[in-house]
Every structure is written in C-alpha cells, then in structure tokens.
Amino acid sequence: MADQRKFLLDEKDLPTHWYNIQADLPAPLPPIIHPGTGQPIGPQDLAPLFPMELIKQEVSRERWIEIPEPVREVYRMWRPTPLVRAVGLERVLKTPARIYYKWEGVSPPGSHKPNTAVAQAYYNKQEGVRRLATETGAGQWGSALAFACGLFDLECKVYMVRVSYEQKPYRRVMMETWGASVVPSPSRDTNAGRAVLAKDPESPGSLGIAISEAVEDAATRDDTKYSLGSVLSHVLMHQTVIGLEAKKQLELAGERADVLVGCIGGGSNFSGFAFPFVGDKLTGKAPGLRVIAVEPTAAPSLTRGLYVYDFGDTAQTTPLMKMYTLGHGFIPAPIHAGGLRYHGMAPLVCALYDGKVIEAVAVPQNPTFEAAVTFARAEGHLPAPESAHAIRVVIDEALRCRDSGERKTIVFNLSGHGHFDLGAYERYLAGRLEDYEYPAEKVRAALEGLPKIAV
C-alpha cells in the first residue's frame, strides 16, 4: 500500500483542555516587574489592560485549563487541523527521514493566531468588555483578532504599522470585511501617535509605536481592553491545541518524533506545537527528543540576545519581562517575515532555552525563501515567510539524514499560508531579495538602553 499522507482527527477528538507547561517547569518563571517600582507586578496592575481570567491564566501553575465550550465551538470551524506526511518533500530530498507537518494555514485568517484570538475575545466578552484594541505588523494578528471579535460581537480597533498598511492593503481589507476598523500607525487617534507625527509626519511606523498606541487606547477607555497575539504565557498556552492534536496524530501514524521544529517571532506557534512534547521531555518521558526553534538572522534574539529584563515595546510602556532580547530600541531590518521582526522572545521559550531543554538556530532570508519554493513545488502549499524559516531547518536536518543514512522522524509546524506575501515571493523569484546579517553594531547600541534591574 502507498504511504498514508494525511492523519486526520474527528471533531470529537478536539482537545478539551489547554496544556500549561508552567506546571512542569523545574523552576517558576522569573516574575514580571513594574518598571516604576522595580517590584513584581500584581493582578491589579494588569487589570486596565486584560480581563481577570487571562491575568489568572498568565500566572497559573495548573497543568490543564479547560477550554470553554463556546471557544471549542468556534475551533471546530477549522480544527482539528491535518497532520500531513511530506512524502513529496522526502522524495525530492532523497532522504530516509520521515517528515510530517502540522498544517495551521487552514484557519479562516490563514495562520495559527486565531487559536488565541478566539479565546481572548471570548473572555473579554464574558467580563463585559465591548471593544478590543491591538496592533499588527504584518497583518496576521490583526486579521485573527478581527475575525474573533466579529464572532463575539466586539468592536475591534487595529493600529497597523504604516509600511504594512501601504504594502499589504488586502490584509486591511480582510480585517474590515470582518468588521474591524484599521488605522495606519502612527495615527492621529492617540497621544503617542500624534507625538511621533509631530516629529516626523512621514514616519513609516514600527511595532513598538503601534503597541504604544493600542495600549494607550485601552488604558484610557473604560469599555476597551488590549489584546496581544504572542509572547505572554496565556497566549502560548492557548496555542497548545496544536501540539495536543499533533501528538494524537503521530500515534495514529505509529510514529515517535525525534526532532521537532518551529519558527519563532514572539514564540507562540512554536510553543503551542512543541510544549505538549516538551512537557514529556521535562518529566523524563521523551529522552533524546530534540526541539529546535528557528529565528531570522535579522532578529536573532535567542542566538544573539542577552537574557535580561527588558520592555516588551520600543516606547517603554509595558511591564518588564526577563527574556532574551536585542534591546527594546532595536528595530529589525525590513525582512518579509514581518511576524518574526521582534526584539524579544516569550519568557517561557527563553527559560527553556536557558535551561538547554530546547535549541535555537538563525537562518537568513534567501535560504529561507529557497526552502519555501522547494516546499511549494513538492507539497503544493505556499508557506508564510515566517513558517518557511522552520522548513529551512527541516530540510537541513533531512539532508543530514541523507548523508548519515539515519531514518529520523522530523515533525514541524507549518504556521500559516503565504497568500498575502506574494510580493515577497515575487522579489525572491526575480533575485531581488536582500539578506541581512547579524547587525552587531545596532544590537550593541540598543542593549546599552536596557533598564537596570537588580534581579
């Protein structure tokens, strides 16, 4: 019989609980610190921005947290997602390795992001919030939240980094179709935006500025809260439906993973995919499992950053988190994987990297697109440029297996499709894509601006 390609679950196999890896960490995460007092923050400090249930989840050490039925009902629009054996890719690589991918591009917005957007919209609605404010860089997070807010009848305001607003108009149209209102950031709607525009009316914007605008919007309106698409522990936990499904599907395939791979921007898709397996590793049930996080050389926070306390945004409005950071003042080069252009990294991912539980690799833009095109020709789907970072490392591992003759099982998360990124594909195919190496000088300058915290 020919090799089976797709491993599918029934709707009844949809996970009933999210997995909280904080229950299995060898030591608790370092606390989140208030920049004014230098002391750990409490729930009340976060209450203007987030609903209480999400604040509780952020610091919870319970292993399993029940997924509310209304959230599962929405998940069933596209979940469980397929696990696919990349038979075509194995063939072109002539590798004895077996390669599988978990395919998150089947969601309506086209990535893993609605796994948390739907949960966040639900809890906000439950607590009487009427409106959510957020930022978006490449447009994927804004799309996911616009979709989720539409389903739970919440207003949604998206501050979209001006360059993306101009370069990716169809992401904006998608958000507006789901009912969100979208403004280019810096905007005239906030003090933070107006201050930037006063200095530079032509400012292209940045994720840092857009976060400041969305946080100000939420903090200054009673009916509005703020929503973040990655980095925070509750966001990563909502994404664990990916890995919980993948584990069941690998059982169906009769496989045991040797290597897991995911790309990292703020860390959410990698964590959602890998944490249920990492939990087994932490509790001694999966010795020898390798787990690899892949970042761009243009924003190499794990491989080149420092593990210190830093702000989550450029404008220094967020609490301080201990993370591998390139410095909050560091603005990554304009690579096409907009979702990976972030100076910091999720504290949970950082703690696991620091503890040598997971590995990290950085890859440049051109080899990443080369991998994307190889994958598209072998497997059909056009991956998001972000996801293609994972594919680059999967291909490299599979080629090593070809040389060594090892029959490893390699599993990766294909976090989204690249249908809104064809401008980037066009540049790559025309040979006009730049590579950005590690910007040592700029990182050194940004790290000099780190807050001084004695923890």
Ligand SMILES: *Cc1c(COP(=O)(O)O)cnc(C)c1O
């Ligand atoms: C946003 C995004 C990423 C990066 O964000 P993480 O929080 O690290 O997952 C990766 N892939 C896709 C498709 C995205 O939309």
